[in-house]
Amino acid sequence: MTNPVWIIDDDKAIRWVLEKALGRSGIAFDSFASADDALNALYDATPRAIISDIRMPGTDGLKFLSRVKAEHPQLPVIVMTAHSDLDSAVSAFQGGAFEYLPKPFDVDQAVALIERALAESVPSSDAGDDADALPVLLGQAPAMQDVFRAIGRLSQSSVTVLITGESGTGKERVAEALHRHSVRSTRPFIALNTAAIPKDLLESELFGHEKGAFTGALATRRGRFEEAEGGTLFLDEIGDMPIELQTRLLRVLSDGHFYRVGGHTPIKANVRVIAATHQHLEDRVRHGQFREDLFHRLNVIRLRLPPLRERREDIPLLARHFLAKSASNLGVETKRLSETAMEFVQAYPFAGNVRELENLCQWISVMAPGQTVEVSDLPPELRAPSIHEEPVAADTASAQPPRAQDWARGLADEVTRRLKAGEIGIIDDLTRRFEESCIRAGLSHTGGRKVEAAQLLGWGRNTLTRKMQELGMSGTERD
Template structure:
């Protein structure tokens, strides 16, 4: 087994000794330097798996060393030791490319967590998920998507908070998931939460957990999202939807790396990386006063912009093929292919719903096309569904469905009508699916798709 090495850079002998003893007890060989000049020389000689540097040094500062390492030893993660409470310096070091930071006086358990995470970067890396069987949101060969993939790989090596911005449907959660899976936390949990979907009165309990009996309905203790993500990544989607009162508590939890469950008197430490996203313009919300500037500053250390699909139309054929292959596997059919006319129509479409809309369009076209070929007419890019007409030349008299009074669960109501029509056709054809599909005026594939979707197989 290869011995792991670390470089400690600090001009205070007592701090160097403390760090050296701590790392030595972890089985790590250490080298020490009192200044930048010595540190650069040792980095060139030993190529350590980790560098810990103080911020204030006799011949410069820690951020100077971060910049130098980015240029000359990019595979060596560097963590900066900052003065207590100096969050501005910590954020500056992360922006410069530091892996992480730790504040003085150094909390040794926190230091050991940081060191273990950093050393995982020199181990055989986790599986690169770029070509994995995901929804295909980051597939493509356009300059924009190549840049985005490179950025996610680079950011995976850091612990800096990343803010993912982009329109709805572009794949912000997948970007966050890829940062997690390609980094040292890949063995830990990835917890995604839609901040806009949690009722405001339950937010504190959902995020931080609660003690049994702490409020009416708290029949048992609950960990909450922060503690569920311990050792991994917490992804805050639609973070702009958080109410101001919760923004204050979230900021404290992120800065202190600890949460206080509802009903508890003590804080519980958590080791998480925070990634966040929204389709809204967070800068404008800060100016309006509906989003706290200090929280924005804390979560937006590095911004990653996911391009809309219309700006990378050359990726559409590859994306479409990937989506159609996934749909075919899911419904156990042969994959459909797109005609050149259909491809050109897709490439000329604006896609306001981005890749999510492309998936919906192709799933609908898959059920409507004939002979495993999707033509332009099957796409219905204006949003309309093709009227299904019976193909046996004998259209049946149809009854006007009774629409219930009052509030309607539209999805459930339409599903029930679809289910009844399919059951009726199957009974009339003695459960011959080919004949039932013909009777319904849809393709056999469309019937199989609907049977699977409705759980009627």
């Protein structure tokens, strides 16, 4: 009888780690240095589960996956890759992968995943075509990997999706990815920001109008629903949609047809709706600002995009991507952030999230003087501590200046806002942000010298190093 698990990776070290872990768990295995060797072995034996790398010499992991699923559709295949991009995840799921495991991975997590694959029977699925476009989403953080997996699992579905997240987190990019990797990908993707259209024009923008329907309607006009026929309609900032239009949208989602403004003939709507908002829709429902029945229609599948501060480990990956993109657009050589500058950027709060980071990289590509960018080369407003971080002299504490009062008042207001929103873990989050701000300001003041920054902040060198590691800001120490 064949061993139940096959390990396929051209990296001997990865094979060794998985072999040891499976051995400790009492799971029999065979190892292969290439997919071609495993395909040859499949003629004589069939494992119960396979864990395979994607990028290997010869037959790559995705082609191997396709071959395996064609002949053994029930065989679970876990794919591994160090290239944590959206297309790899989606291609793997479209090809019928059991799960997607980004490198580096936790060994215990990998073993648990293999054990689940052995215990479960996975139905086959048809392999989809690989997308030609470059990935628009990048991330190795667990939260982003969850988003990638969700997009992969939704690739063969037309179910309604609600995307939530702060401004600048990339909600439209996710909607585009959902469309691009769906069965509707050959049809239009139409995006509409409902908050950017005046209230009296939004109905016509969505549903179109007949000639003479209102003053200025000189000709019949198709709306966004008609433009998106057969494809996807992305409605951004859905929480700002007027209540009367919410009723019309609900009717389209419920009945599958609509009327143009001033029209009397129903028009069938074969459109997948993806909505997005930065607002808390449950709160708007409670306050009567958003229809509860529409909320439930939209909230079939919810994807939450994490703010950049929750995925700081992705900042170097994103920064390199945006710097390369900016350099390509400008026709110049790509600039790079020094280690100290990258640590500084990683510690920055980025209230504008990924969009703000992209803008920073564009600024660097145009304005930074050298190819290697130091902290002193970053925008002045980035390096200057905010008014909330400016120190107050001890001998003036009894007569607090307005800025110090604003600091305390702003903190109290933030806590009050979060309490009203029903948030928990407030102190932990605010403490983390406070420490990040202090470290960032200290490093800026000392030009990235950690020993000096630690002394100024009142910490020992080891304490600062430990704090930076806990906050995802670790790096080589500078005197």
